[in-house]
Amino acid sequence: DVKVTQSSRYLVKRTGEKVFLECVQDMDHENMFWYRQDPGLGLRLIYFSYDVKMKEKGDIPEGYSVSREKKERFSLILESASTNQTSMYLCASSFEPIYEQYFGPGTRLTVT
Amino acid sequence: EDQVTQSPEALRLQEGESSSLNCSYTVSGLRGLFWYRQDPGKGPEFLFTLYSAGEEKEKERLKATLTKKESFLHITAPKPEDSATYLCAVQADGGSQGNLIFGKGTKLSVKP
Numbered sequence: 001d002v003k004v005t006q007s008s009r010y011l012v013k014r015t016g017e018k019v020f021l022e023c024v025q026d027m028d029h030e031n032m033f034w035y036r037q038d039p040g041l042g043l044r045l046i047y048f049s050y051d052v053k054m055k056e057k058g059d060i061p062e063g064y065s066v067s068r069e070k071k072e073r074f075s076l077i078l079e080s081a082s083t084n085q086t087s088m089y090l091c092a093s094s095f096e097p098i099y100e101q102y103f104g105p106g107t108r109l110t111v112t
Numbered sequence: 113e114d115q116v117t118q119s120p121e122a123l124r125l126q127e128g129e130s131s132s133l134n135c136s137y138t139v140s141g142l143r144g145l146f147w148y149r150q151d152p153g154k155g156p157e158f159l160f161t162l163y164s165a166g167e168e169k170e171k172e173r174l175k176a177t178l179t180k181k182e183s184f185l186h187i188t189a190p191k192p193e194d195s196a197t198y199l200c201a202v203q204a205d206g207g208s209q210g211n212l213i214f215g216k217g218t219k220l221s222v223k224p
Contacts, residue, residue: 004155042215043212044214048211097203098203102158103148103157
């Protein structure tokens with residue numbers, strides 16, 4: 001079974017803090033993704049990576065950066081957290097871009 | 113603009129009452145269509161991938177079908193444990209590699 005894990009289920013941070021969200025997959029997938037999910041807006045792609053040290057912007061990259069130093073690990077960084085970044089963050093991975101993506105359990109981030 | 117629309121937004125069924133969920137899409141060219149199930153507070157769980165019109169996939173009480181403009185998720189004799197939000201996503205030609213466009217989901221409630 002594909003397993004995607006995320007470092008925290010719940011996280012509370014203060015405005016202006018630097019926040020790191022980590023994601024690890026155990027299936028040797030080339031592609032990894034970060035989404036955020038908000039009521040009424042659905043899932044929106046923030047960044048994705050198709051190889052180590054490679055990254056591409058998704059639909060809403062502003063205020064975020066990513067890091068992929070190892071194939072199995074993909075980190076999302078909020079350089080200076082703001083209240084409008086309060087959301088559910090979901091990591092996913094896939095073997096090929098055209099194949100299905102497998103999601104982690106999500107991190108519910110609250111910025112106060 | 114590529115777009116995915118799911119209907120209805122919410123559906124209440126009695127246990128054993130079969131029904132269908134709709135996912136209509138407007139894309140320049142379809143690479144693949146994906147169905148996911150999402151339970152509250154959790155990440156989406158992959159169900160099916162469909163690549164071409166006429167294709168069908170089945171798993172237990174669920175059956176997904178695809179035409180050139182829409183996909184249906186048929187639920188036969190549902191049980192309360194089928195209650196969840198069902199998400200549809202498409203990958204389009206010309207889109208960023210691996211980028212999925214998600215619908216907003218159909219929230220299914222099955223009462224005993």
